[in-house]
Amino acid sequence: MDGSEKHSGNSESGAGGTRPLRLVMPAGDRAHLPDPIPSAQMTLVEQLTEWARLRIDERVFRAGMRMPSIRQLASEKGISRFTVVEAYERLVALGYLESRRGSGFYVRDRLPHPSVVAPPTSPAIRNVDVTWLLRSMFHSAESHKAPGWGFLPNEWLDGELLSGAMRSLGRQPGGHFLSSGTPLGFLPLRQQLRTRLEELEIGVTPDQIVMTSGITQAFDLIARQFLQPGDTVVVGDPAWFVMFARFATQGANVIGVPYTADGPDLEALERIAQAHKPKLIVVNSVLHNPTGTSLSAARAFRLLQLAEQYDFTIVEDDIYCDLCPPGHAATRLASLDQLRRVIYLGSFSKTLAANLRVGFIAASPDLAVSLTDSKLVTGMATPEINERVVYKVLTEGHYRKHTERVRVRLERARDETRARLERLGIRIFPGQVAGMYMWADTGVDTNAIATAGHEEGYLFAPGSLFSPSQMPSTWTRFNVASSADPGMLRFLADQMERLSGLPSGSGTAGP
Template sequence: MTNTPVSSSLSLSRDSGEPLADQIVRLVAGRIEERLLRPGARMPSIRQFAATHGVSPFTVVASYDRLVAQGYLDSRRGAGFFVRERPQPARHMAAPGPSSTATLDIAWLVRNLFRQAPMQLSPGAGVLPADWLDGPAVANAMRSLSRQNSAGLLGYGAPQGFLLLRQQLQHKLLEIEVEAPPENIVTTLGVTQALDLVAREFCRPGDTILVDDPAWFLMFGSFAALGLNVVGVRRLADGPDLEQLAELAARHKPSLFVINSVLHNPTSSSLSAAKAYGLLRLAERFEFTVVEDDIYADLHPGGATRLAALDGLKRVIYLGGFSKSMAPNLRVGYIATSHERAQRLADRKMLCTLSTSDIGERVVYKILSEGLYRKHLDRVRGRLDAARPRALRQLEALGLRLDPAPSAGMFAWVDAGRDTNVVAARAMREELLLAPGSLFSPKQLASTHMRLNVAALQDAGTIRLLERALAG
């Protein structure tokens, strides 16, 4: 294939409003995808392409560089640009669901949550649908950040986290009566890293960590990989079963107890004041530290009891973040604790990742500091309050029992009266992702329960698929 046909086959428009470099990239990429430009074909030189199409050499350079970055062209020093061999696109196949006799494990659910395209319906997901989140606020914050002096964006972030964000978090925590100056706060890559850092710093292989039962499944595997013994404490409608907690604490002498105090995952229940005081007394008696995972805090309408507020961050380590309410992709979380623990955790963070991304933290800071987040939360909570009653009625009509009936948050914990591993396997064959109760058990025990996201149950087609999976 000669150079002239390659170049002359492109028709650029000055009147479309689309930048010339974008047109060149789109048109060349299209011809490569259509195999009209075959692998190994030499592209016109920059000067020749520019002369043929009446564009500047700088435009051609920018276009070729982007085509190289996107895998369409190879740049060979001294020889020019050549069409690169493109991998054949894999035909989409539904991720294999387990058979009715197979064990669904945590990795199965996480793999399917992160499938790229096409994504199945996800009433088992733990995040809000993308169109419920404030994409324009995130995009505007990123554009604003791009206009700042780039020198501050190119180095490592501060090990303890972006200072202005930590100062903003101090004000945010005061709203729930948790006092934590910036030096007592460490930013993290979401609550997932926060839990990992805390476990690594304050536990040793063989130690016991107590968790809610049921609870967020991902931490079970993470803690087990550190050689820790994970033991569940029965979760009731108003918090943990304190009698069982006392028994387990006496038997295992745990280092930590990890708990969702507000909008517990997966039940959406919240801790009562009486249970909070009882829990703190047991923590003091048996000398374990409480890790309060408050990732769903901002979806609560207010007035909930926080262990960190009652305790003053003496025996409680508080975790928060923005993946559930702002944007999962920002991966911005934080730890609030005593000054001594914060220093230890910042050092531990340096050993693991040096620092977190200053860019994501600056984006979150801008959204928080401009008051946009508060308005966004009002909209999301209102939308959830409107969606929840209808979703719960539909679930009950399918024969599912609410255990308990949620009054806030995005989750419903339902009893299907049958093994939900089997239900989830059937659903997956229909491209419907469910979260069976076995995954939320520290021992991965079979369960008749499952977690459903009310925000993902607004489409009649989703309800029909769920009904079909339940019917068998």
């Protein structure tokens, strides 16, 4: 075998007979990775090399991971073992793989992505790698095949709210949109946000509200304000993975505190505070990502006591505020503390549009000034056009009805998703009664499920991504708005059986 056979019209015999080779995905409804070279112009060896290279670059196959055996990959792809051997040898030569005698081929630990590498002072998080899921989110175009998706499907949102607001702006004089905006952000929107925060019993002035390009920029500004290399930040374990990487780039030591149905384990937090003297702790007090739980009043009071006792600042990320049902037991730290030791964050990416990128920070007056200075230095003013759009949406009277419809739909989808997952034998984390997400224990390595799903066009969010330790996990996050597809559920059931060694037929994947 010299590797010269072409893909067009040709196949090789595998263990189960003759099957067409499917290595580089063609464009179409299954495409979720780029196809830089037309497969018809590539030999089978070239196709297999490109297939593996893309998956290593996408971090589907991660540093240190053992590649499929030569026999296994030849059988799965319906090609000869000689083709696999030659492709693996090329990947070794290209620096993607290393060969270990008697053990197989492993993904080499190449230079890490600059946005997630931790400095030498933070060895505990040197292997943090969140770009796999982020890249996959942008490649996955079908929400019904993406239970790991971090946003609501487009069909759940109200595009007319945005288009109506933009039409209204279009009738205004064009000169309104030519200036660079103001440092704090569009004043009428900040005044409207003050009213919304007062409804949550958080007292602020418009000058205490700093507009940002989403929650990610808010974390960036806070990290620059508070952290020096070697400082400790406490996050949930599990928690939102993007902030792990952001704090790592600042040189912080990121430590996870276990989560319970009522919020973070405060006994564990006090031990961490005694040993590491953290500068910050980040909390989703309402509808925590990914567990879906909310902070109890007793735990909120105790957390504020610990912040005072051990002199750390609390960052309260309330991005899911508008998805919280009326009457849901939710205690916001900022309402108890009134922004003395608490920094409050909000955003509209979950309820309006992912690409609108309008968020905000509410903080003490002095801190708001410092954060605004940092905002100007790192990115100038935020785009005022986006902020004007949000202002129109919030003040024209339809936003509350929109969020109410979404909450009702989420409640129904949550009940249905729970029933489907439990029929598969999946265990649900306690205390989840509202919101977008369901945190669930599959009993098997969810990294393996995510890797296999990527090949079939499914996007799963493995539990390892939600822990600062990045250790393999049996847990995974389900978006209840995109977890109903029967094909996805059958695939999940099959993978759980394969990975656990259970006999076939031990569960059902039907809705």
